[in-house]
Amino acid sequence: MGRKHRSKIRQLLRSAGRSGEKSGRGKAPGSAGTSEGPAPPPGPGLRVVSTDYSPDQFQVQEIVHLDEFLARHRPPWCHVRWIDVAGLDNAEAIRALAEKYQLHPLAVEDVLHHEQRPKAEDYAGSGELPGRFFVVARSVAADGGHAQSEQVSFFLGRTTLLTFRELPGDIFREVRQRLGNKSSRLRQADASFLFYALMDAVVDGYFPVLEQYSDRLEQVEDELFEDLDSTTLGKIHAIKQELFLLRRSVWPMRDVIAQVLREKHECLSDDTRTYFRDVYDHAVQVLDLVENYREIVSSLTETYMSIVSNRMNEVMKVLTIMGTIFIPLTFLAGVYGMNMPIPENNWEGMYPVFWAVCAGVAGGMLAWFRWRRWI
Numbered sequence: 001m002g003r004k005h006r007s008k009i010r011q012l013l014r015s016a017g018r019s020g021e022k023s024g025r026g027k028a029p030g031s032a033g034t035s036e037g038p039a040p041p042p043g044p045g046l047r048v049v050s051t052d053y054s055p056d057q058f059q060v061q062e063i064v065h066l067d068e069f070l071a072r073h074r075p076p077w078c079h080v081r082w083i084d085v086a087g088l089d090n091a092e093a094i095r096a097l098a099e100k101y102q103l104h105p106l107a108v109e110d111v112l113h114h115e116q117r118p119k120a121e122d123y124a125g126s127g128e129l130p131g132r133f134f135v136v137a138r139s140v141a142a143d144g145g146h147a148q149s150e151q152v153s154f155f156l157g158r159t160t161l162l163t164f165r166e167l168p169g170d171i172f173r174e175v176r177q178r179l180g181n182k183s184s185r186l187r188q189a190d191a192s193f194l195f196y197a198l199m200d201a202v203v204d205g206y207f208p209v210l211e212q213y214s215d216r217l218e219q220v221e222d223e224l225f226e227d228l229d230s231t232t233l234g235k236i237h238a239i240k241q242e243l244f245l246l247r248r249s250v251w252p253m254r255d256v257i258a259q260v261l262r263e264k265h266e267c268l269s270d271d272t273r274t275y276f277r278d279v280y281d282h283a284v285q286v287l288d289l290v291e292n293y294r295e296i297v298s299s300l301t302e303t304y305m306s307i308v309s310n311r312m313n314e315v316m317k318v319l320t321i322m323g324t325i326f327i328p329l330t331f332l333a334g335v336y337g338m339n340m341p342i343p344e345n346n347w348e349g350m351y352p353v354f355w356a357v358c359a360g361v362a363g364g365m366l367a368w369f370r371w372r373r374w375i
Contacts, residue, residue: 052078
């Protein structure tokens with residue numbers, strides 16, 4: 001029975017958005033907070049990296065003095081500017097960026113509250129106000145064998161892309177390296193194509209995490225059949241909870257990408273929307289893997305309960321056989337142990353005969369049990 005379960009498992013192994021009144025409601029777009037004097041420096045809780053590029057030139061700079069950076073215009077040769085903000089502890093610095101690039105205050109509120117459900121919103125331009133395509137996504141990374149989720153917010157303009165991330169790591173390192181390559185398609189394309197590349201990096205980041213879950217499931221499976229103990233069920237339950245949280249992230253991500261494919265936006269080129277089909281396919285693959293692993297966890301739980309039940313049945317079978325064998329022996333011992341005259345008691349050889357009869361009865365019952373294949 002265990003081999004059957006093992007074979008089956010081996011084959012398989014191959015937050016709601018905020019609503020209501022917000023503090024920025026009623027303000028003009030781009031007026032997300034006000035501050036007097038120069039913009040505050042990024043500080044220890046914020047890391048701002050600006051990337052300017054065109055087909056012929058490329059420049060990356062980490063912003064130390066945010067007020068000076070916001071006061072300067074981009075270089076004349078720059079076709080696309082990407083501002084990546086890591087860490088959201090310095091709300092004033094983020095609001096200063098929002099004022100500079102005229103980000104909608106409701107979207108800025110969503111950035112500062114990290115538990116947003118993945119979504120896409122279109123903030124159309126009007127007059128001098130530029131249009132922005134706002135997307136909230138969730139990326140995951142492996143942290144000590146467990147998945148760590150992070151909110152990533154995108155503000156896409158015609159020539160500018162701003163990204164806001166919770167954690168200080170660089171999940172876009174590979175994209176930044178590709179931008180450094182002069183022959184890269186990213187250098188030749190517009191800001192929306194960079195947005196596609198970053199979203200693709202977010203979705204592809206799920207695959208290494210899922211690979212680690214595959215390894216953990218295999219380890220738990222081996223433990224089930226080789227070294228089962230009381231902690232095994234707890235490990236299975238922990239993986240189940242983590243996969244549930246992972247599913248809550250990737251399911252709305254798929255819907256967001258589908259929305260990008262369906263709806264046109266002034267900042268999103270038709271060529272980029274075509275490439276988003278590949279991102280959608282990857283999101284579907286991630287969701288399928290998560291569902292498969294959840295089925296495996298359910299199968300492991302059933303296997304655990306089956307193994308525990310089989311062990312209990314084996315123990316009960318042994319105890320039942322022992323008790324059954326001693327029933328006739330207890331009867332014989334009770335008869336010959338009575339304090340009353342018994343004819344056989346006067347015969348000197350009766351004691352060894354008694355033990356021979358007991359041994360014969362026990363041996364005969366064991367042979368009969370084996371013949372019936374009960375043991």
